[in-house]
Amino acid sequence: EGGVKLIKSGALVTCTHLPYAPFQSKDAAGKVVGFDVALIDLVAKKLSVTQEIVDTPFEGIKSGADLNSGKCDVAAAGMTITDERKQVLDFSDPYFDATQALNTLPGKEVKTLEELKGKRIGVQGGTTGDDYIKAQVKEKSLDLEVVAYKDLAALQQALATNQVAAAVGDLPVWNDYIKANPGKAVVTAGFDTGEQYGFAVKKGNAELLKAVNDAISASRTDGTYDKIYAEWIGE
Template sequence: MKKRLVLLTIVIFTLGIFLSGCGQAKQSVDNSWNDIKQKGEFVVGLDDSFPPMGFKDDKGEIVGFDIDLAKEAAKRMGVKVVFKPVQWDGIILSLNNKDIDVIWNGLTITDKRKEQIAFSKVYLQNKQIIVVRNDSPISSKKDLSGKVVGLQLGSSSEAALSADTNTSKSLKEVKKYSDNTEALMDLKQGRLDAVVVDEVVGRYYLSKKPGIYKTLNDDFGKEDYGVGIRKTDSSFKEELDKALDSMKADGTADKISQKWFGKNIIAK
């Protein structure tokens, strides 16, 4: 009899734990996509001074490559999109505090960021490209030996060039500028032999100045861009990934890329 009571007690205890676990599981179900549908919109956090990804035009409206992608994705998801300028150095905190729903602004996927947030599928691969004048005889990184190269101070381009010690040590000089526009202007005037720049930025400026510059096939490394999403928002992420996949499949993402960069640089 005692054995039966002990066995019954164990069964009841185990069942209690199981039911408790089920209750917790139900409470932790991700409702992020349902929440977005109920609101009818999702909020994109961005730095609105980052052309061509997201910036204010002459009319004060926020435009850009990422802006067009986000609008198209929202359309396919059946909701609206709202753009909210946020201080870049605190944007991940804004996301996790639910001040915004996503970060969509040329956000590089890094291991450090993966510890804090989730990412959509890769939608664009950026790389550090080499820009020269259209009439330049330079055709590869090896041809940069003894040449003067310009880049933006503190940029990814500076880090990428420094990491390629064979090339960086062969240069005559590296000139550092406050912005890429100034560097490209000096290249045009013949004060530089080449400029190292983010492809997303470089191709945008090149599309505005056709026939003046060209890019080399060589580059200084690649990096992936993704949309930053809260780790808890897996159902929302799934729907956003579906929208991005469909935009790639039917060529819409290609058209948006051609508009802003003059080339398809959408990740496959």
């Protein structure tokens, strides 16, 4: 692929933040798999290299620090394209649409933030769900304690063990959790934040960005995107 420079020879190094099924998580054998992994594999294939995945906190991914320091070539982390992040990262074309979901334990359904008055609500720290809830609390002067967890697993555990009355996060991820763990949670409401996920490269890495966009667009044309969607997201 003309002009694409990679930090390591023979590899396309991807930064992600585990677990984030169905976009990236470890399978029974400990291999990182998922929707994002499958799409970035197409980019690696196009570049005739192998994808290598680095698990690292989301903060370093979204701030551009990991791409800037050469920890990885590309970021693939179910990451929403935002204006703030666009200042420090170059995003690919959008590859997935998402909204925010409000989740509770079955039998403890609440459908609005107002109903959670005086209670604790969990979010994943540094994510768009975290930003959304904090903005709502401020805007509507809600009496709500927002508790931020370091990753999705910690947030889901907090909900399962009643440390929070509700949890907010990306809908596709909570749908996947509920599919895999029936009865552990229910989606009670959606907040239509109109989010779109993008892969990211270091600012100015136009050659790699083009390879990523070309791979996404080719996959949409030749049916590979739909196959990957059916495998990881379902109906």
